[in-house]
Amino acid sequence: MSRVFIVGWDGATFDLIKPWVAEGKLPNIASIMGAGVHGSLRSTLPPMTFPAWTSFMTGKNPGKHAIFDFTRQRPGTYDLEFINGGQRKAPTFWKLLGDAGKKVISISVPCTYPPEKVNGIMLSGFDAPGVGGSDSMLDARGMHPPELCEELLREVGGHPMGSFPIAEINQGRLDLALEKIVEAIRRKAETTKYLITTKEWDCAMILFGESDGVGHDFWKYCDPESPLYSAEPSNMRDAILRVYQELDRQLGELRDLLPMDTTLLMMSDHGFGGVSDMALYPNCWLRDEGLLKFRGGLANWASRRLDALKMWAVAKLPSRVKRLIFQMVKSRIGGLEAQVRYGIIDWLGTQAYFEENPYYPVLRINVKGRQPSGTVEPGEEYEALRSRLIKQLEEWRHPETGEPVVLGAYRREDIYDGPYLDEAPDILVHWNEFENYSYAFKVSSKSSGKSWTERVTPDKVSRSGSHRDFGIFLAEGGPIREGREIHGANIWDIAPTILHLLEVPVPADMDGSVLVEALDESMVSTEVAIGAAVGQCAAVADHVDYDAADDQAIADRLRALGYID
Numbered sequence: 221m222s223r224v225f226i227v228g229w230d231g232a233t234f235d236l237i238k239p240w241v242a243e244g245k246l247p248n249i250a251s252i253m254g255a256g257v258h259g260s261l262r263s264t265l266p267p268m269t270f271p272a273w274t275s276f277m278t279g280k281n282p283g284k285h286a287i288f289d290f291t292r293q294r295p296g297t298y299d300l301e302f303i304n305g306g307q308r309k310a311p312t313f314w315k316l317l318g319d320a321g322k323k324v325i326s327i328s329v330p331c332t333y334p335p336e337k338v339n340g341i342m343l344s345g346f347d348a349p350g351v352g353g354s355d356s357m358l359d360a361r362g363m364h365p366p367e368l369c370e371e372l373l374r375e376v377g378g379h380p381m382g383s384f385p386i387a388e389i390n391q392g393r394l395d396l397a398l399e400k401i402v403e404a405i406r407r408k409a410e411t412t413k414y415l416i417t418t419k420e421w422d423c424a425m426i427l428f429g430e431s432d433g434v435g436h437d438f439w440k441y442c443d444p445e446s447p448l449y450s451a452e453p454s455n456m457r458d459a460i461l462r463v464y465q466e467l468d469r470q471l472g473e474l475r476d477l478l479p480m481d482t483t484l485l486m487m488s489d490h491g492f493g494g495v496s497d498m499a500l501y502p503n504c505w506l507r508d509e510g511l512l513k514f515r516g517g518l519a520n521w522a523s524r525r526l527d528a529l530k531m532w533a534v535a536k537l538p539s540r541v542k543r544l545i546f547q548m549v550k551s552r553i554g555g556l557e558a559q560v561r562y563g564i565i566d567w568l569g570t571q572a573y574f575e576e577n578p579y580y581p582v583l584r585i586n587v588k589g590r591q592p593s594g595t596v597e598p599g600e601e602y603e604a605l606r607s608r609l610i611k612q613l614e615e616w617r618h619p620e621t622g623e624p625v626v627l628g629a630y631r632r633e634d635i636y637d638g639p640y641l642d643e644a645p646d647i648l649v650h651w652n653e654f655e656n657y658s659y660a661f662k663v664s665s666k667s668s669g670k671s672w673t674e675r676v677t678p679d680k681v682s683r684s685g686s687h688r689d690f691g692i693f694l695a696e697g698g699p700i701r702e703g704r705e706i707h708g709a710n711i712w713d714i715a716p717t718i719l720h721l722l723e724v725p726v727p728a729d730m731d732g733s734v735l736v737e738a739l740d741e742s743m744v745s746t747e748v749a750i751g752a753a754v755g756q757c758a759a760v761a762d763h764v765d766y767d768a769a770d771d772q773a774i775a776d777r778l779r780a781l782g783y784i785d
Contacts, residue, residue, distance in 0.1 A: 230432035
């Protein structure tokens with residue numbers, strides 16, 4: 221019998237890991253690198269948590285699984301709504317393994333709410349509603365089987381959804397925030413240790429999101445080269461290292477519990493790096509290009525006041541009060557978020573607009589018949605505008621450096637393919653960095669004088685760390701080669717590799733390929749068994765819409781992670 225155990229460190233990067241390994245600070249991951257294989261893992265474009273982890277689970281690009289972001293535009297409106305795993309349109313490897321008679325355990329993977337009724341156990345990630353604020357606990361709604369909730373409460377004190385200490389950070393209580401992050405790692409590990417030692421499994425996984433959260437919030441304390449660097453408090457200079465060391469410690473303890481027949485895989489969904497003090501207001505650039513029109517001063521004032529009120533409520537109001545407010549508000553939070561992003565846009569004077577999220581803006585065309593106030597005819601006019609925009613984006617230069625603002629701009633069909641392509645943004649932008657740091661993307665209503673770029677003070681940048689294109693991949697045990705670095709791995713290669721390791725045929729319509737470079741041919745066949753295409757999965761999970769209170773809880777977590785302002 222062979223097994224596969226997967227450890228995810230969300231947002232982990234070799235840019236941090238390799239120097240710390242060289243200094244002897246991460247002994248367990250160093251041991252895996254020496255005993256097995258490792259290499260960079262390309263993320264999705266854009267490198268965002270929900271589409272990346274969903275591509276990991278399905279072995280498919282977003283055009284085949286329909287998860288493109290944390291939010292989507294509500295059809296027929298410009299409003300946004302939060303999504304979850306119920307909107308996923310392709311089966312996961314958990315489902316495929318279960319169908320083949322394998323027992324599975326999935327713990328805390330994002331975009332797995334509502335939990336699939338797998339052959340085994342699934343504990344949803346942070347997209348589950350849960351109970352509590354910065355110490356949210358997963359309740360029975362996020363568990364399969366739901367009766368496991370009582371068992372985990374009894375045996376390990378319940379399962380944490382993660383740590384989202386935005387209130388502590390806003391209050392300057394960084395020690396407490398970091399303590400909560402580390403404690404969440406320990407508690408997730410306790411759940412995992414309990415389940416893998418008491419339950420039957422062929423494939424199990426634990427995902428730690430804390431490596432991502434600490435990067436967003438603490439990068440500026442740990443990187444002296446960062447334009448946002450803060451030398452105080454001095455005891456935060458090793459904050460990210462402390463989180464990685466706790467992750468490494470738990471990795472060692474989990475590794476010691478694994479049966480001898482286990483292949484261990486480690487990965488992250490994307491990499492990580494710092495954010496610049498150079499702000500970018502993408503819709504201001506579109507305005508200057510004659511493709512977008514802003515409304516008058518009152519709309520700008522209202523958008524800024526709404527944003528300020530939202531941020532004050534997040535920082536100051538107790539969770540129970542916020543829940544009550546959102547239950548009373550007729551317009552759900554997605555509509556409020558859309559007002560902050562788009563409230564200053566005059567739609568009838570706009571041909572194209574960016575979704576001005578703070579992490580990776582993408583571009584949409586304002587199409588007649590698709591958007592409620594569309595101005596661009598579908599067909600020839602739409603295609604001509606896309607061609608014009610791609611050319612203008614690739615010619616865009618920063619006035620201070622003369623460097624490209626954009627590394628590449630692509631029609632959606634050049635990056636994705638599949639039955640859900642029409643749900644993707646019209647143009648995907650591969651953003652350049654500004655002097656090795658990500659631009660600080662901001663909504664255009666916050667631009668002073670409506671310039672599309674300006675330097676801002678550190679207090680105007682919500683998060684000091686952001687995503688990069690390449691995460692990590694490591695493997696050891698079983699048929700894995702020893703001491704080798706591999707190249708060219710993509711995040712959707714992991715699902716077919718897991719299926720192959722467990723001798724389950726790889727569906728013909730998966731985009732990923734088995735990472736045969738990592739395998740010892742003397743121990744496992746590198747001839748991949750190809751099964752029938754699985755296509756769309758109409759009932760991935762029972763779709764569950766969030767109510768107003770759930771919206772507020774999810775928004776708080778996304779804001780704590782830096783994914784909405």
